[in-house]
Amino acid sequence: MSSVDSICSAAAAAGVQVRYAVPLRTMTTFKIGGAAHAVLVPQDENQLMEVMRACAQANLRPLVLGNGSNVLFPDAGYDGIILHLEDGFSGLELSGETVRCGAGVSLTHLCRFALEHSLTGLEFAYGIPGSVGGAAFMNAGAYGGEMKDVVSRCFHVTPSGEAGSLSGDALDFGYRNSAYKRNGCVVTAVEFCLKRGDPAEIRARMEDLMGRRRSKQPIEYPSAGSVFKRPPGHFAGTLIEQCGLKGTRIGGAQVSEKHAGFIINTGGATCADVKALIRHIQNTVREKTGVSLEPEVMML
Numbered sequence: 001m002s003s004v005d006s007i008c009s010a011a012a013a014a015g016v017q018v019r020y021a022v023p024l025r026t027m028t029t030f031k032i033g034g035a036a037h038a039v040l041v042p043q044d045e046n047q048l049m050e051v052m053r054a055c056a057q058a059n060l061r062p063l064v065l066g067n068g069s070n071v072l073f074p075d076a077g078y079d080g081i082i083l084h085l086e087d088g089f090s091g092l093e094l095s096g097e098t099v100r101c102g103a104g105v106s107l108t109h110l111c112r113f114a115l116e117h118s119l120t121g122l123e124f125a126y127g128i129p130g131s132v133g134g135a136a137f138m139n140a141g142a143y144g145g146e147m148k149d150v151v152s153r154c155f156h157v158t159p160s161g162e163a164g165s166l167s168g169d170a171l172d173f174g175y176r177n178s179a180y181k182r183n184g185c186v187v188t189a190v191e192f193c194l195k196r197g198d199p200a201e202i203r204a205r206m207e208d209l210m211g212r213r214r215s216k217q218p219i220e221y222p223s224a225g226s227v228f229k230r231p232p233g234h235f236a237g238t239l240i241e242q243c244g245l246k247g248t249r250i251g252g253a254q255v256s257e258k259h260a261g262f263i264i265n266t267g268g269a270t271c272a273d274v275k276a277l278i279r280h281i282q283n284t285v286r287e288k289t290g291v292s293l294e295p296e297v298m299m300l
Contacts, residue, residue, distance in 0.1 A: 036078045085186075090104045100189055102132065106130070122194065124145025245285075248280070
């Protein structure tokens with residue numbers, strides 16, 4: 001029995017839902033990827049702790065997949081363990097101006113919850129197509145705001161299967177970065193410190209930002225959002241457009257004609273198509289501008 005199968009057996013014995021041969025295109029916003037060998041869906045923190053202990057014993061690090069909005073899976077699929085946090089990590093608790101939110105909650109749902117309770121600070125995140133856990137993991141941001149501006153504490157399960165949390169400087173938030181990108185812990189919940197605000201103003205800000213997304217971003221096509229990190233002193237999309245790459249296509253992958261910072265799946269795009277297009281963009285931009293573009297999308 002392989003290490004992955006051993007972990008699946010241990011997980012199933014602990015009551016964890018185990019799904020086999022899941023098409024990864026159905027779990028990602030890019031709609032690309034072969035089948036996952038196994039997707040484990042723990043229903044609570046105790047089950048997650050059991051999974052992490054089994055992974056540690058097998059010396060295998062699981063991949064945590066939220067809404068799949070910033071990841072590109074191989075066409076051949078993924079042979080490792082994928083952890084998917086769903087209903088068991090979807091709670092929302094309010095205490096004054098502090099919201100504790102399960103890692104499996106979508107950012108859009110969290111933003112609406114904040115609006116319902118007249119809390120401001122999360123408007124920038126409205127429309128970001130990710131989960132709360134994933135957003136904390138990568139310090140997601142848009143329109144001048146980032147997770148680091150509103151997150152006060154993250155709760156997690158360690159690689160050895162113990163519950164813990166990080167707050168303040170220990171979160172080590174940076175541009176599309178956090179301590180969780182390095183420590184192997186799985187975020188289970190996030191605590192947000194917000195402020196009271198006028199619901200009409202909060203709603204207007206949310207609607208304004210959503211309107212900007214719809215007018216400037218190709219949200220009508222499958223994609224993984226912004227493909228590249230913002231290079232110092234530049235904007236990736238602007239550089240790509242200046243290099244005449246808008247509309248450039250390899251297979252089913254295309255540089256969006258609406259926003260050059262996005263690669264879209266026009267239909268039937270493969271992982272190979274996207275990677276080839278990314279390389280072409282990087283080479284062209286480097287040759288013409290001297291700027292090196294670093295992918296923001298996690299490519300497995």
